[in-house]
Amino acid sequence: MQQNLAIKPIEYEHPQEGGSCVARAWARTPETPSAEERTELIARIKRLLKERDAVLVAHYYVDADLQDLAEATGGCVSDSLEMARFGRDHPAKTLVVAGVRFMGETAKILSPEKTILMPDLDATCSLDLGCPADEFAAFCDQHPDRTVVVYANTSAAVKARADWMVTSAIGLDIVKHLHEQGKKILWAPDKHLGSYIQKQTGADMLLWQGSCLVHDEFKGVELDLLKAEYPHAKVLVHPESPSNVVEQADVVGSTSQLIKAAVEMDADTFIVATDNGILHKMRAAAPGKTFIEAPTAGNSATCKSCAHCPWMAMNGLKNLADVLENRGNEIHVDPAIGKEAVNSINRMLDFAAAKKAKVAPSADLAKEGALFKGIGPA
Numbered sequence: 001m002q003q004n005l006a007i008k009p010i011e012y013e014h015p016q017e018g019g020s021c022v023a024r025a026w027a028r029t030p031e032t033p034s035a036e037e038r039t040e041l042i043a044r045i046k047r048l049l050k051e052r053d054a055v056l057v058a059h060y061y062v063d064a065d066l067q068d069l070a071e072a073t074g075g076c077v078s079d080s081l082e083m084a085r086f087g088r089d090h091p092a093k094t095l096v097v098a099g100v101r102f103m104g105e106t107a108k109i110l111s112p113e114k115t116i117l118m119p120d121l122d123a124t125c126s127l128d129l130g131c132p133a134d135e136f137a138a139f140c141d142q143h144p145d146r147t148v149v150v151y152a153n154t155s156a157a158v159k160a161r162a163d164w165m166v167t168s169a170i171g172l173d174i175v176k177h178l179h180e181q182g183k184k185i186l187w188a189p190d191k192h193l194g195s196y197i198q199k200q201t202g203a204d205m206l207l208w209q210g211s212c213l214v215h216d217e218f219k220g221v222e223l224d225l226l227k228a229e230y231p232h233a234k235v236l237v238h239p240e241s242p243s244n245v246v247e248q249a250d251v252v253g254s255t256s257q258l259i260k261a262a263v264e265m266d267a268d269t270f271i272v273a274t275d276n277g278i279l280h281k282m283r284a285a286a287p288g289k290t291f292i293e294a295p296t297a298g299n300s301a302t303c304k305s306c307a308h309c310p311w312m313a314m315n316g317l318k319n320l321a322d323v324l325e326n327r328g329n330e331i332h333v334d335p336a337i338g339k340e341a342v343n344s345i346n347r348m349l350d351f352a353a354a355k356k357a358k359v360a361p362s363a364d365l366a367k368e369g370a371l372f373k374g375i376g377p378a
Contacts, residue, residue: 005029008310012126013216015189015209016135025129028120030316041317042069048324049073054094054117056320057083059103060255061277061312066098066320077281079255080152081167081345084110096324097331098315100125104331105156109338109345116331119319123311125153130210131189133157139186143206146186147178150344153212154189156333160340164347168239169254172197174351179203192216196239196246212240214309218273220244222295226271230292234267237294238274245273245294262286276307 006029014023033041042065049056056075058066067077076086080099084107087095094115097104100123108116136158140148150162151171159165166174175185175197185203187194189210198205218241227235227248236258237249246252251261255278262270262282272279273294282291296307323329333341 005031010126010213010310012130012213013209013211014130023130025124025126027310028122028314030314031318033317038065038317041321044321045069045317045324046073048321049096052094052324052327053092054096054324055087055090055092056096056098057087057107058315059083059099059277059312060259060281061275061309062098062315063277063313063317064280065317066315067280069320070098079167080106082256083107087111087114087116096320098320099123100128100309100311101331102128102153102155105333106152106159106345108331108333109156109159109341112333112335112338115327117323117327118329118331119316119323120314121329121331123314125309125311126213127151127153127189127210128155128158131155131158131208133161136188136208137161139188139208143186145184146206147183148186148188149175149178150188151190151193156337156341158188159344160337162344165341165344166348167254168193169257170348170352170355172200173355174348175203175205176201177351190240192242192246193239195243196252199243214275214307215240215273216242217296217307218242218245218294219296220248222297223248223271223273226292226295230269230271232267233269233271233292234261234265235271235294236261236273241273249273258282259285262289262291274307275309275312277309277312 008027008029010025010027011022012025014021056070056073058070058077070077080103087107088110095107096117097107098119102125104116104118131154133155140161148162149164149166150158152165152167164174179201185205187205188208191207191209191211194205194207215238223245234250235248236251237246239246239252259281263286269290271292271294276293279291293307
């Protein structure tokens with residue numbers, strides 16, 4: 001199924017012994033179907049989803065066709081946690097996750113009884129790759145006095161080692177809560193998000209030095225120059241970005257929060273510093289507004305990712321149709337690891353529920369159904 005596809009070499013950060021070195025991985029470049037093939041594949045996928053009692057959930061960063069298909073067939077387009085939660089609550093017995101591997105694992109952790117499929121099991125994440133479970137466990141063992149808080153962009157085994165899992169939207173609140181309790185934090189894996197939270201909360205945080213290869217490519221110098229070209233534009237930045245980019249933001253937030261800002265802010269032009277896959281949803285949610293990619297090229301930039309995750313790009317119509325046809329590419333999580341990992345996730349969800357309940361108690365079941373909206377990660 002994956003033969004004759006172009007292979008793209010990729011470099012990513014892999015922290016080692018207090019420093020950081022460059023490691024290498026790869027991604028496949030998916031086939032681009034012709035217009036006729038595209039029409040046939042979309043029809044085939046719609047048919048197979050019904051036949052397989054399956055629902056499609058897609059991340060904001062995958063191809064626009066997959067996002068549209070998910071919504072057209074009763075699935076959802078969202079951040080990774082909401083994708084998993086949607087799948088857990090949906091009656092379908094099979095959940096097809098268009099995203100990267102840690103997202104499929106999170107879905108399996110929350111729905112161990114369901115079949116979780118992915119278009120390509122090799123679609124991964126530099127944050128996940130750069131935080132191997134055995135190395136991370138050794139790091140934790142060296143600092144037993146610290147509360148372990150990990151970002152959602154990690155493997156099931158890393159989540160199992162953690163006390164808390166957090167997302168980019170609620171991580172700040174949870175770390176602030178732990179700081180107020182006098183807790184010292186061990187944070188992983190994203191150094192930029194960790195540094196942002198540390199600055200905002202004043203918490204004692206020991207940071208794993210990983211990074212997202214997409215967000216790490218945004219450069220403050222080029223962003224400043226672009227802002228001069230568009231002086232009335234608002235800047236939307238994901239906190240996985242470097243500090244000199246975050247400092248120029250009008251809004252810093254998760255994918256869901258950035259989309260919300262694009263819709264609600266009184267501006268017609270936005271510069272967006274996150275994966276450019278999100279622009280499809282922004283343009284649909286805020287028609288008539290202009291969205292410009294923050295620069296990843298210029299005098300101080302190398303455009304390694306060009307603002308699009310090469311592993312998200314591995315999700316395509318053809319391999320989605322193939323996985324539904326053949327029922328392959330199933331995600332498995334060791335049940336013992338899953339039981340440990342779900343504790344760190346549930347701790348976050350319980351915190352979010354208590355926080356929401358204090359802010360806006362309601363007897364309206366429809367409103368309560370949206371309780372956790374917008375707390376998702378990258």
